[in-house]
Amino acid sequence: MNPVILKLKKKIKYRIDMSFLSNSYKDISRLSSQIISYGNKQFKVKELFSIKGNDIKNIIIQSSVDLMDNIGKELNNINITVHGNVGYSFGEQMLSGKLILYGNALDYAASGIKGGSIFIYGNSGDYTGGKTNHGNVGIVDGFLYVKGNVGNNSIERMRRGNVIIEGNIGDYACNDMLSGTIIIKGKIGKIFAEGIKRGTIFTKDKKVVKEYARSNDAEYNFTKFYFKEISNVISKKIFLENKNLIRYYGNTNSNNLSEVFLFKL
Amino acid sequence: MTSQNNIKNLTCPFCSMHCDDISVTTTNDQYKVDQKNTVCAKKIESYNLNTKSIVMPMVGKKVVKLSEALKKISNLIKGHNETLILNHGVELAGLRSILSFASQRNCIVDHVNSKFLYQNIGVVQRTGYMATSLTETKNRADAIIIFGNEVLTKTPRLIDKVLTPKNSLFPTSKKEIILIGNFSAKIVKNIKGKGKCNITNIKLDLNLVGDFLKLLATDDLKLLKGLKKSELIKIKNILNKSKYIVATWTASDFIKTLNPKKIIAAICKYIVDLNVSSRAACMPISGILADETSSQALTWMTGFPSSIKHMDGTFKHDRNAFNSQKLIDEKNVDVVIHVSTINSGKLKINSDITNIVLGHPNTTFTSTPDIFIPVGIPGIDYEGIMFRTDKVVSVALKKIRDIKLPSTQNILDNLA
Amino acid sequence: MITQLKSGNVYDPHNKISNVKKDIFIQDGKIIDKKNVRSKVDKIINCSDKIIMPGAIDLHTHIGGGKVNIARLMLEEFHNEKEPGYDSSAIIAPSTLKTGLKYIEMGYTTCFEPALLPINARQAHAEMSDIPFIDKGGYALLGNDDYFLDLLRKKSSQSTINDYVAFILSATQSLGIKVVNPGGINAFKFNQRALNVDEKSKYYGITPREIVEKLTRAIYDLGVPHPLHVHCSNLGIPGNFLSTIETIKAANGLPIHLTHIQFQSYGNNGDKGFSSAAVEISNYLNKIENLTCDVGQIMFGQTVTMSGDSMSQYRNHNHAHPNKWMCMDIECDAGCGVVPFKYKDKSFVNALQWAIGLEIFLLAEDPWKVFLTTDHPNGAPFTSYPHLIKLLMDKTFRNDILNQLPKEILNHTILHTLKREYTLNEISIMTRSAPAKILGLKEKGNLSEGSDADITVYDKNKKDIEEMFAHPSLVIKDGKIVVENGKIKEYVWGKTHTVKPDYDKSIEKDLGKFFEKYHTMKLDNYILSDDEMNSLVGSPVYVNDCKYKRKQ
Structure with a gap:
């Protein structure tokens, strides 16, 4: 079984809804003859994409462009790897499976995910890991990794799950957090972790800690720190270098159950 | 004669x-x-015909017959792959035609004010919300908090009809009007001149509204940037003795702030919390360019308030992908049909794509559209239904003159 | 053109026909007698293994108006149903198109929106006229508007009140009058959180009893066929069966219709303080002649509650699931509240609510007095009617579900002891003939000559009764075949049913002044004319007869 490789036949001009990839198909012929909309007309998938391979549980999209929305939306038990950029709602409300993106994502990537893991080896737009457009639910569970920077209003109302941002994060990040763990290695924008109730955040940005948390100066033992997927993502080196962290708890709005950790560098 | x-x-x-x-x-x-x-x-008078009014269909700068213009539009749409119908304000019948047209040609439909609309809709979709309407406010409210001055500049009659009414059903003392934001002395004077009310004018950066309300909700009055403690105490006293408090704002005012959704949510939460022991409600002012009409009609016909596209046999909604502004800026559509029956501002035309305008005769543009068809104004040239800002009241519009212009509905139904 | 439905098994309770092999002839949208068939029969449909009933009538379903639209807007995340042939809107708050499709596919041809706010009438009718296939109508809400309460406070004569009621029926193009939490919605605006039947409201000093008395009288005097449609005080509160009984008494023997009575039949016994009072309520129902009710059965699952009763909806907002809700005070007219809710079969309270509804159905001796509703979408969406019918017709099925519910409820309900199974004829009565009778729709709910040819044909061979009622093999609306074997054949558009009792026009003068002074719109704009209904709103008006004309 070879993974299915989809490649656009022609350059596209209009936005295209790629959520059809998340359906479960019996075989590759069902996928390639699936009818989808492009512009105001309908096409079979094979008319727009060249298709190779036969393992419909493993999909690779080549030369993706940012007009392709909803890749991996409500994805269930399928792995998709994307080379190139993607449009809005990448992996929105995903249930399980794995999404890997070698490129940038527009807004609402990984918003409201309920499981599975998403790796973005580029930048990601606003509302990354945030609330979905309509509901009041952020990341419910799952794992999100972003190598680059993420936009504003990201990781809002997170309930469970783990997030690692290697780059910078925009304004209003991590608001209304309920639980879960977030690591942010870059700089943090304005208004951080407002309304946080519980949860754990690791950051290097001293400014943030100063503004939003009170120190209790307790040393935190790193061995308690757990991540299921961590070894794939972050080189062990970084973690070994920072054996000690300073633990802060609470902020002006919270009930002292949340924690913010500062890497002691 | x-x-x-x-x-x-x-x-x-x-x-x-x-x-x-x-x-x-x-x-x-x-x-x-x-x-x-x-x-x-x-x-109102600015919509009168004048020397610049366009009363004949135009293709580019050439006057043509209506039938010719319609034929040209049909061909244009047939030859293209993605059409956006951009609503700048039209009445119910026009909207019904827009949707039926869009469903036949798989078009995208969006309102030019969608981004404001979504700010207020966000509260309905995410949190608890107490709302009220104009007549309730007129008769019942003894304290009205106005956030931002656009409420009064966009709907100026609010002052004499609701804030300072001549009669009210229930004997109340003077209405307390609390202005929060940056109100000009002229507006304050204007309200004062109208009748019995007390005005408390608080100069406050709208970004700080959330913090301000948080302070009001606690007993521990701290200082807030640019706000005196005495002012805070005064407002608290007013609100404490009030029996029916109404908060009002326009979303377009908050769009300039850092996080509009958060501010609106903070106002709504404050109002909801007041209801534990007293009564209070929100009355956002929207509906500029008939966006309330559009939101209501689209919601009952499709389930979604705006930003929809007819695809795979049904209407789908995506706030990002069908955002008209981005689609036009990035040229992801071929044809834009602007429908503009009550807009007095200049229509923004992106000349890189094909633009068709169904507009009232006094419509002005940033650049000449490919095709312009003058249509009547609902409420002036033909009858129609529109929705008021408070969502529950709809009004019947009359016909007052006859200049033989078709309605939006006539045009779209003929195209279909 | 004449169509013949040949030798079907006909249920036509109005004409005392129950399971009789009979031919039905249709000409020009109406049913005609065999003896009046003068020309050639153009189309013969063999119905020998079919069951034929008149088109079903839903007399209480929230399908149009401001609150329904708020629910559609609020529940956007549920609008992702992927059923081919329908749009994605959620069945608990469906689009107008989906409402029409789902109703007609179940063989429902006439539906009534029970909470039509007079000030919101234009919108409600505009929404309903976008619902394809079905005939519709609404009941105007009265009893909480400041003008009416002021009339009562001024001790205005019954004839003035009658004029006002008649004016409202005519101005809002309604078929009846509904009162929701009499006086309570208004009292809530004055920060009163509860109002019992004999409790005076703080501001007006008027009791719900007086409101019900005056309105039932007005409707009787005007000869409006549908009795006052009452949503009682204290909805959903344990022990509220007492206020329900008091409300029944307030009608003084005049006709009265209690709606979603399931929510009004709660006792407060037991250690949880919540029990069934269905027996007490049913005793009244069976005893009092002029009393009718619809049940408002609940079903387990996600739904949304919407009501004009802002007082009770505000009280319930803490139970919202998902956690969002909206209440609104409206134009010195009424209010509304929308609270999403999930009925859970593991919950003692919800399970007991389910049992109470069924108890009321099964204890009702006369199917002409009790109607099948779920108060869509408050108890469950209307698409659960076939399931509900199966619950009523199949004792084993009912008990199987009952056995899965929390055992504690058995101490508070007698449902497991009820052996009754509804017959097809009784179902036909409670979903067709009885609603038509109570609404005064002479040409609906029966297969007499001259009646509208709204007909549902079910497949007799289907084993499962739920499946049979969910997918009729043929649905005929106004003589046209609109559904055949589950496929839509043709789109037709129904009309709006109203009544227009005569009244003394001088009331409009006083109302005009009231609007001028206190409202933010003029009376002219409040009144919906027949012309406007036709041209702008988009639905033709059909005026049903009142029992008698006004005495001059």
């Missing part, structure tokens, strides 16, 4: 208050508002 006609109780289509107490005199195809002191008279 001149024929003069006096029309009492014109229902004004031009803003979301939809006042129906305006009387006009028509002479041939011109009309004049009789009440000279009505703040809106000038605006």
Whole structure:
């Protein structure tokens, strides 16, 4: 079984809804003859994409462009790897499976995910890991990794799950957090972790800690720190270098159950 | 031959208050508002035909017959792959036609004010919300908090109709009006001049509204940037003794702030919390350019308020992908059909794509559209239904002049 | 053109026909007698293994108006149903198109929106006229508007009140009058959080009893066929069966219709303080002649509650699931509240609510007095009617579900002891003939000559009764075949049913002044004319007869 490789036949001009990839198909012929909309007309998938391979549980999209929305939306038990950029709602409300993106994502990537893991080896737009457009639910569970920077209003109302941002994060990040763990290695924008109730955040940005948390100066033992997927993502080196962290708890709005950790560098 | 006609109780289509107490005199195809002191008279009269009005269909800068223009549009749409219908304000019948047209040609439909609309809809979709309407506010409210001055500049009649009414059903003492934001002295004077009310004017950066409300909700009054403690105590006292508090704002005012959704949510939460022991409600002002009409009609016909596309046999909604502004800026559509029956501002035309405008005769543009078809104004040239800002009241618009212009519905139904 | 439905098994309770092999002839949208068939029969449909009933009538379903639209807007995340042939809107708050499709596919041809706010009438009718296939109508809400309460406070004569009621029926193009939490919605605006039947409201000093008395009288005097449609005080509160009984008494023997009575039949016994009072309520129902009710059965699952009763909806907002809700005070007219809710079969309270509804159905001796509703979408969406019918017709099925519910409820309900199974004829009565009778729709709910040819044909061979009622093999609306074997054949558009009792027009003068002074719109704009209904709103008006004309 070879993974299915989809490649656009022609350059596209209009936005295209790629959520059809998340359906479960019996075989590759069902996928390639699936009818989808492009512009105001309908096409079979094979008319727009060249298709190779036969393992419909493993999909690779080549030369993706940012007009392709909803890749991996409500994805269930399928792995998709994307080379190139993607449009809005990448992996929105995903249930399980794995999404890997070698490129940038527009807004609402990984918003409201309920499981599975998403790796973005580029930048990601606003509302990354945030609330979905309509509901009041952020990341419910799952794992999100972003190598680059993420936009504003990201990781809002997170309930469970783990997030690692290697780059910078925009304004209003991590608001209304309920639980879960977030690591942010870059700089943090304005208004951080407002309304946080519980949860754990690791950051290097001293400014943030100063503004939003009170120190209790307790040393935190790193061995308690757990991540299921961590070894794939972050080189062990970084973690070994920072054996000690300073633990802060609470902020002006919270009930002292949340924690913010500062890497002691 | 001149024929003069006096029309009492014109229902004004031009803003979301939809006042129906305006009387006009028509002479041939011109009309004049009789009440000279009505703040809106000038605006209403600005839709009169003048030398610049376009009353014949145009292709580029050439005058053509209507049938020719319609044929040209049909061909244009057939030859292209993605059409956006951009609503700048139209009445119910027009919207029904837009949707039926869009469902036949798989078009995207969006309202130009969607981004404001979503700010207020966000509260309905995410949190608890207590709302009220104009007549309730007029009769019942003893304290009205106004956030931002656009409430009064966009719907100026709010002042005499609701804030300082001559009569009210329930004996209340003077209405307490609390202005929060940056209000000009002129507006404050204007309200004062209208009648019995006390005004408390708090100069406050709208970004700080959330913090301000948080302070009000606690007993521990701390200082807030640019705010005196005495002012805070005064407002608290007013609110404590009030029996029915109404908060009002326009979303477009908050869009300039850092996090509009958060501010609106903070206001709503504050109001909801007041209801534990007292009564209070929100009354956001929206519906500029008939966006409330659009939101209501689209919601009942498709389930979604705006930003929809007909694809795979049904209407789908995506706030990002069908965002008209981005689609036009990034040229992801071929043809834009602008429908603009009550907009007095300049229509933004991106000349890199094909633009078709169904607009009232006085429509102006940033650059000439490919095709322009003049249509009548609902409430002036033909009858129609529009929705008021408070969502529950809809009004019947009348016809007051006859300049033989088709309605949006006529045009779209002929195209289909 | 004449169509013949040949030798079907006909249920036409109005004409005392129950399971009789009979031919039905249709001409020009109406049913005609065999003896009046004068020309050639153009189309013969063999119905020998079919069951034929008149088109079903839903007399209480929230399908149009401001609150329904708020629910559609609020529940956007549920609008992702992927059923081919329908749009994605959620069945608990469906689009107008989906409402029409789902109703007609179940063989429902006439539906009534029970909470039509007079000030919101234009919108409600505009929404309903976008619902394809079905005939519709609404009941105007009265009893909480400041004008009416002021009339009562001023001790205005019954004839003035009658004029006002008649004016409202005519101005809002309604078929009846509904009162929701009499006086309570208004009292809530004055920060009163509860109002019992004999409790005076703080501001007006008027009791719900007086409101019900005056309105039932007005409707009787005007000869409006549908009795006052009452949503009682204290909805959903344990022990509220007492206020329900008091409300029944307030009608003084005049006709009265209690709606979603399931929510009004709660006792407060037991250690949880919540029990069934279905027996007490049913005793009244069976005893009092002029009393009718619809049940408002609940079903387990996600739904949304919407009501004009802002007082009770505000009280319930803490139970919202998902956690969002909206209440609104409206135009010195009424209010509304929308609270999403999930009925859970593991919950003692919800399970007991389910049992109470069924108890009321099964204890009702006369199917002409009790109607099948779920108060869509408050108890469950209307698409659960076939399931509900199966619950009523199949004792084993009912008990199987009952056995899965929390055992504690058995101490508070007698449902497991009820052996009754509804017959097809009784179902036909409670979903067709009885609603038509109580609404005064002479040409609906029966297969007499001259009646509208709204007909549902079910497949007799289907084993599962739920499946049979969910997918009729043929649905005929106004003589046209609109559904055949589950496929839509043709789109037709129904009309709006109203009544227009005569009244003394001088009331409009006083109302005009009231609007001028206190409202933010003029009376002219409040009144919906027949012309406007036709041209702008988009639905033709059909005026049903009142029992008698006004005495001059």
